[in-house]
Amino acid sequence: MFSVALKMLLGDRGKYLSLVMGLAFAVLLITQQGSIFLGLMLRATGPLQNISQADLWVTDPHVKWVSETRNLSDADLNRVRSVPGVAWAEPFFNIRAVAELPGGNFRSVNIVGISRSTMVGRPPEMLEGRLEDLRIADAVIVEDSARGKLEDPQIGTVLKLNDRRAVVVGFARAKAGFDSPAIVFTTYPNAVNFVPLGRNKLSYVLVGVKDGVDRREVQARINRVPGLAALTPDEMRWRTVRFIMAETGIGINFGITVLLGFIVGLVVSAAIFYQFTVDNLRNFAVLKAMGARRATLIGMILLQAVVVGVVGFGIGVGGAGLFSLAGRKPGAELAVYFPWQLMFVALFAMVACVSLGSLLSLSRVLRLEPAVVFK
Amino acid sequence: MTAAAAGPGAAPGTPPVEPSIRVRGVRKTFGSAGAAVKALRGIDMDVLPGRLVMLVGPSGCGKTTLISVISGVLDADEGEVRIYGTDWKDLAQDRRTARRGELVGFVFQQFNLIPALTVRENASVPLLIRGIPRAEAMRRAQKALEDVGLGGRAGDKPSQLSGGMQQRVAIARALVGDPALLVCDEPTANLDARTGQSVMELIHAASRGHDARGRSSS
Numbered sequence: 024m025f026s027v028a029l030k031m032l033l034g035d036r037g038k039y040l041s042l043v044m045g046l047a048f049a050v051l052l053i054t055q056q057g058s059i060f061l062g063l064m065l066r067a068t069g070p071l072q073n074i075s076q077a078d079l080w081v082t083d084p085h086v087k088w089v090s091e092t093r094n095l096s097d098a099d100l101n102r103v104r105s106v107p108g109v110a111w112a113e114p115f116f117n118i119r120a121v122a123e124l125p126g127g128n129f130r131s132v133n134i135v136g137i138s139r140s141t142m143v144g145r146p147p148e149m150l151e152g153r154l155e156d157l158r159i160a161d162a163v164i165v166e167d168s169a170r171g172k173l174e175d176p177q178i179g180t181v182l183k184l185n186d187r188r189a190v191v192v193g194f195a196r197a198k199a200g201f202d203s204p205a206i207v208f209t210t211y212p213n214a215v216n217f218v219p220l221g222r223n224k225l226s227y228v229l230v231g232v233k234d235g236v237d238r239r240e241v242q243a244r245i246n247r248v249p250g251l252a253a254l255t256p257d258e259m260r261w262r263t264v265r266f267i268m269a270e271t272g273i274g275i276n277f278g279i280t281v282l283l284g285f286i287v288g289l290v291v292s293a294a295i296f297y298q299f300t301v302d303n304l305r306n307f308a309v310l311k312a313m314g315a316r317r318a319t320l321i322g323m324i325l326l327q328a329v330v331v332g333v334v335g336f337g338i339g340v341g342g343a344g345l346f347s348l349a350g351r352k353p354g355a356e357l358a359v360y361f362p363w364q365l366m367f368v369a370l371f372a373m374v375a376c377v378s379l380g381s382l383l384s385l386s387r388v389l390r391l392e393p394a395v396v397f398k
Numbered sequence: 399m400t401a402a403a404a405g406p407g408a409a410p411g412t413p414p415v416e417p418s419i420r421v422r423g424v425r426k427t428f429g430s431a432g433a434a435v436k437a438l439r440g441i442d443m444d445v446l447p448g449r450l451v452m453l454v455g456p457s458g459c460g461k462t463t464l465i466s467v468i469s470g471v472l473d474a475d476e477g478e479v480r481i482y483g484t485d486w487k488d489l490a491q492d493r494r495t496a497r498r499g500e501l502v503g504f505v506f507q508q509f510n511l512i513p514a515l516t517v518r519e520n521a522s523v524p525l526l527i528r529g530i531p532r533a534e535a536m537r538r539a540q541k542a543l544e545d546v547g548l549g550g551r552a553g554d555k556p557s558q559l560s561g562g563m564q565q566r567v568a569i570a571r572a573l574v575g576d577p578a579l580l581v582c583d584e585p586t587a588n589l590d591a592r593t594g595q596s597v598m599e600l601i602h603a604a605s606r607g608h609d610a611r612g613r614s615s616s
Binding site for chain 1: 462465466469471472491492495496497498499500504506507510512513514515519523524526527528532583
């Protein structure tokens with residue numbers, strides 16, 4: 024009877040397509056908006072992902088997310104270095120500046136200043152040029168996706184950062200920040216030169232913990248220093264995510280879109296599937312009159328629901344996957360992150376939509392009097 | 399309502415034959431209170447094996463209700479309906495459904511073919527419901543279609559057939575499972591006189607031994 028159920032489902036092309044597309048749209052909306060939301064979260068924590076060397080990030084205790092800091096002083100750097108268990112502590116500079124471009128335009132850039140001696144905080148992947156050249160006075164390395172924003176500079180191109188000369192010595196690949204600014208890497212002394220800030224110049228102090236020493240213990244010791252807070256990269260990541268979720272409109276806006284997708288999918292799919300069953304009530308009544316038992320009818324309806332669900336889920340996730348491909352290109356402005364767990368969220372949504380539709384349909388079919396075939 | 403029977407009766411001096419259908423005191427009312435419609439008011443009826451019985455009466459007199467109760471698709475409010483010794487009331491819902499599938503073949507006024515299935519698939523449905531393998535069900539459905547003169551249209555969809563042809567497919571579907579009882583509800587109501595005549599001949603032949611071959615009405 025399963026072949027009969029499938030033919031009943033596929034025989035009415037219009038209804039079958041509207042059913043599948045309704046479900047696919049709901050899954051697409053949930054997964055695509057979900058992946059953009061996760062992509063934005065991932066992008067917001069970009070600076071954290073670029074730095075793999077640090078065990079702890081030390082900053083002002085009131086810092087809410089990674090890209091908005093209250094700067095520390097050189098004295099704070101020395102205090103951290105004096106904490107027992109600290110193997111090394113290096114300055115990290117992350118601040119905005121204005122780049123004047125050769126064509127006369129200007130652009131806001133994110134200057135990342137890293138330790139000149141140890142290069143802690145360096146970009147994860149060099150594409151052109153040598154990292155060591157960063158030690159040259161006024162040298163900068165441009166993040167690859169910023170080439171277009173900075174009018175396609177080449178090695179040797181001279182830019183102006185806050186009206187100070189900067190020479191491009193290489194290109195690197197790194198994660199962009201939340202609002203995907205153009206990123207330029209330089210050494211901490213160069214960065215301070217580009218953006219004079221007075222006494223408090225440090226965005227973060229990056230800390231490595233000595234081998235064999237408990238990171239939590241070192242973290243607690245730093246936290247006892249007045250005016251300093253040490254966070255693990257994970258803690259910094261979650262602090263950033265919580266800030267974006269709670270203190271920007273992004274969390275609520277995406278949440279509403281995903282919820283709407285779920286509700287629309289739930290209502291539309293359930294309604295269309297139910298309507299499909301209602302349109303086939305006479306056929307189900309005929310089957311019932313001819314001896315089809317409850318289990319057979321339940322099996323038929325569940326099979327139809329599973330087929331519609333799987334096809335709709337496949338199209339929806341496939342569509343979201345195509346969107347995510349656009350975001351995978353290096354330097355893509357579309358922030359997309361599509362972890363496998365997101366598919367399970369969409370799967371849950373699909374199962375909920377299809378279950379509601381099948382339950383409504385089953386309740387109708389099982390209550391159906393086969394005598395209607397004579398009407 | 400009156401019942402007209404055709405077919406072999408009991409010859410004088412032969413032992414009494416057990417009726418295949420035995421109806422006693424059957425009552426059925428639709429609706430309640432002031433809006434109640436008494437469709438059946440104490441029907442008694444016996445049908446002997448091999449008989450072709452026609453229920454004749456004006457519209458609304460309860461013919462369809464009676465055959466619905468006899469065929470087990472509708473519960474009587476009161477009374478007893480025994481089909482080949484089985485009282486429908488004694489069977490649980492699922493058992494009754496399965497027994498109905500084994501005993502009864504249906505021909506409806508509206509044909510009630512499933513539009514998405516081919517003619518052969520439609521005719522095979524009662525066998526598929528019983529769990530007979532698809533290949534075997536299709537083979538027997540093809541044979542049943544040939545018996546009603548539609549073997550050459552087995553791959554068509556019902557919408558490609560005339561009303562008379564669709565009713566013959568419905569008859570093939572009703573007979574494919576070799577039912578003991580064939581229940582027809584105004585099987586010629588939607589057909590012209592000539593086509594209706596050929597359908598009645600098929601049904602009459604079926605009552606004589608399921609070896610009917612109708613002539614084309616197209």
